[in-house]
Amino acid sequence: MATLEAAPETHDAAAAPPLLAITDLTVSYGPVRALKGVSLHVEQGEVVALLGANGAGKSTTLRAISGLVRPRAGDIRLRGSSIMRLPPAKIVRNGVAHCPEGRRVFASLTVAENLRLGAASREDASGVDEDREKLLSLFPILRTRRNQTAGTLSGGEQQQLALARALMARPSLLLLDEPSLGVAPLLVRDIFRTLGQLKRQGVTMLLVEQNLSLALDIADRAYVLRTGEVRLSGVAEDLRDGERVAEAYLGSR
Template sequence: MLESISPAPLLAIDGLEVNFGAVRALKGVSLDVHQGEVVALVGANGAGKSTTLRTVSGLNRPKAGRIAFAGQSIAARPPAEIVSLGISHAPEGRRLFGGLTVADNLRLGACTRRDRDGVARDQDRMFALFPILKQRLSQLAGTLSGGEQQQLALARAMMAAPRLLLLDEPSLGVAPLLVRHIFEALAELKRQGMTMLLVEQNIAIALDLADRAYVLRTGRVVLSGRSAELTANDKVAQAYLGADE
């Protein structure tokens, strides 16, 4: 049964600022994601999309602003604790353990869990979404193709049984046919009620999956709205491509 979108946000970001030395990467970013919703972050390279995800998952520390998950402040919490609260991150570049098998990578995704029966059910669920992983269980992750590695990265993130899935560039370095398969799997997760915050270079496929989107430009939100509205808005292309308004 699908979960309806809740009135209060599951994730709420308010006035988020992140600096890397003298560089201001995020300049007051505010956004929210409701349970059962897919929200996309789009924008040109360097706009701050990946930085936003990394800050939510605790890999970057904010200079200012608030991040709340399920009503709890998480801005100062370490990544492992954030995972245990229910946020899972499939990072850009996949970051698999290439010297370990597919099975080992999946087990590591579930390392914070103690519900063995639930872990087994979720692994079967991932095999239903990504059948190639079942065939590759004993294969080293580093020997998989780019598309297979991306499927493993997504499955590994889902093995943590997250309430919120952070996705960073799932189509990057993946052949077009497998990109379609991956986004079909993400659409199925959406139908099952999975909440997602998606960063994606392919703006068309991102807006097709997402309910809403935020457009980032040089560390600021310059536009937001329903995906269908943004698809028809010329300002999206301007902000995405970095063109002058």
């Protein structure tokens, strides 16, 4: 047995169910088991970081939450009700927006059209307009580029667009997959500053990030995954002791 163990995933049954609760999630790609019984939870208003090396299962966890991969076992509950068998569109409608790794903006569509599709799951037209205005103020560069096709934006601008597109769904939970990947270092700081602003506004986030210090700066709590299992979890400040995290990352003793 490893000396490091994940803190047991407990929850006070009497309290309201957490916003997101994942129990014993198992996901396989063919014969390869990508997740081997992952359990974690995210409370309303929290920012939770999901850390780990490449291939640890971080993105798979997010993809399972969004319904892009079908888990083999376990459960994913949003405010107490299972969303695990729902199609991706329904999951977005239930308030989970996913800002994917590599941005995945629609390159041939304009910035405005991308934002519009971000709200595809919503029916409140006036609320959508209001949110768009808010987001364009939050990301002023998108306002100046609103009629440009997304493919012409820089990496950092595309990341902002991807973030804004996800927020257009007015999510109760935002899944963020590597927002710093492929973005110039200066812009990374901008993006995390914006994420901090969003946190203060009460947006709940589950964040996958390779950059440990950035992630732990913004997160309230964190989980460290290795080879498809939670190896370590705790309050972000407690995890700043790099040695423990490194051990959980790499499995060294």
